[in-house]
Amino acid sequence: MNIYIAYHFVVNPLQPATDILTAELGYAGFESFVENEDGVSAYIQKQDWHEHILEDVEILTSENYSINYTIEEIEQQNWNREWETNFHPIVVDDKCTVRAPFHEKPDTQFDLIIEPKMSFGTGHHETTHMMIQHLLKNDLKGKVVLDMGCGTAVLAILAEKLGAKKVDAIDIDNWCYLNSLENTERNNCTKISVFEGDASLLGEQFYDVIIANINRNILLDDMATYVSCLNPNGMVFLSGFYREDIPAITEKTEELGLSLVDTLEKNKWVALKLKN
Ligand SMILES: C[S@@+](CC[C@H](N)C(=O)[O-])C[C@H]1O[C@@H](n2cnc3c(N)ncnc32)[C@H](O)[C@@H]1O
Numbered sequence: 001m002n003i004y005i006a007y008h009f010v011v012n013p014l015q016p017a018t019d020i021l022t023a024e025l026g027y028a029g030f031e032s033f034v035e036n037e038d039g040v041s042a043y044i045q046k047q048d049w050h051e052h053i054l055e056d057v058e059i060l061t062s063e064n065y066s067i068n069y070t071i072e073e074i075e076q077q078n079w080n081r082e083w084e085t086n087f088h089p090i091v092v093d094d095k096c097t098v099r100a101p102f103h104e105k106p107d108t109q110f111d112l113i114i115e116p117k118m119s120f121g122t123g124h125h126e127t128t129h130m131m132i133q134h135l136l137k138n139d140l141k142g143k144v145v146l147d148m149g150c151g152t153a154v155l156a157i158l159a160e161k162l163g164a165k166k167v168d169a170i171d172i173d174n175w176c177y178l179n180s181l182e183n184t185e186r187n188n189c190t191k192i193s194v195f196e197g198d199a200s201l202l203g204e205q206f207y208d209v210i211i212a213n214i215n216r217n218i219l220l221d222d223m224a225t226y227v228s229c230l231n232p233n234g235m236v237f238l239s240g241f242y243r244e245d246i247p248a249i250t251e252k253t254e255e256l257g258l259s260l261v262d263t264l265e266k267n268k269w270v271a272l273k274l275k276n
Helices: 018-029 077-087 124-139 154-160 175-184 214-230 243-255
Strands: 001-010 032-036 040-047 066-075 089-093 096-098 108-113 145-149 166-171 190-198 207-212 229-241 259-266 270-276
Touching: 001 018, 018 032, 018 040, 077 259, 096 124, 108 154, 124 154, 124 166, 124 207, 124 229, 145 154, 145 214, 154 166, 154 175, 154 190, 154 207, 166 175, 175 190, 175 243, 207 214, 214 229, 214 243, 229 243, 243 259, 243 270
Parallel strands: 096 108, 145 166, 145 207, 166 190, 207 229
Antiparallel strands: 001 040, 001 066, 032 040, 089 096, 229 270, 259 270
């Protein structure tokens, strides 16, 4: 049984502070977040925790917001109960529902059943929501797809349902890897292979479509490797960063021969579509 450290943050005023806090905690190493009416709870495995974990989270010292927190040590199982009571289905553009197995079957064109447990990717986060919107707008029929940083594999599952002929889903986190295996099976997917690791696994396979919802720094570090395995006329969908990060991201992607063709934005988060 994994032990997690939970930080329950009470944030005032809520926005944009909660979004900024969540992004900074992500950079600091926290792996899952549950927003609530007071702020956000952030989770990190005890083995990854250290006493200086909040040292670089700058918003905590900002005079513009009041942010207080309590800390709790919890077992994974308790967290599961928490998300079950808090997880409501979401519908994207009237076409795609993301729901848990215990929710009723919806009448949207796409029905993704996700049991996220500790993995990011229920569609509730702005970045996942926008990546789903991008995928719904594009033709994935017969395409070979990479979902890097797959979380729950929600985007990989949608890619298969949109007609992709082969999908590789990769996540660096063991829990996400296992959860992605479960979710792909739960959705009767047959085209998805799940791997535990990062960009160092790439090189053998070339892709028509690359999806990466991770964060600014990892995308900047690993972009050249991603692009090195992109087929001509390929599409790249990127998220996990803010509007103000777009210049840094596009400077790198332009260097690598990609051009920006579509930008979605929600609560300051963005999701980009690029082509080579
Ligand atoms: C923001 S979540 C996105 C999850 C899902 N794709 C979605 O859109 O909801 C980012 C995921 O990237 C994974 N990750 C972080 N660093 C990574 C890396 N260097 N390579 C691959 N995956 C990584 C994390 O474990 C996490 O599951």
